[in-house]
Amino acid sequence: MRFDETPAQHATKPIAHDLNETGLREWYRPRDLLSDGIECAIGADSAQSGTVDSIMLGQAMAGYRRYG
Known part of the structure; x- marks a missing residue:
């Protein structure tokens, strides 16, 4: 998933309030496959x-x- 889609996806999660966009950017890894x-x-x-x-x-x- 591209980063620009990540905040909207994250907003649907019960823990959405625990991490803001700055935190998402720190966490995000493009093509972070197993x-x-x-x-x-x-x-x-x-x-x-x-x-x-x-x-x-x-x-x-x-x-x-x-x-x-």
Whole structure:
């Protein structure tokens, strides 16, 4: 998520009053993904079908199976 979207997202949280925009800027790390490679960023311009495909492929690569 880009920083300009972060304050609005943060405002929806129960702890929103605990951290102002200055604090958010200190905390914010662009593309702060988990180091194990299991997490990826999906761009805001990603089409729904591409997003779903990316998620499903990532789950398959991580060894998760769909039960049902």
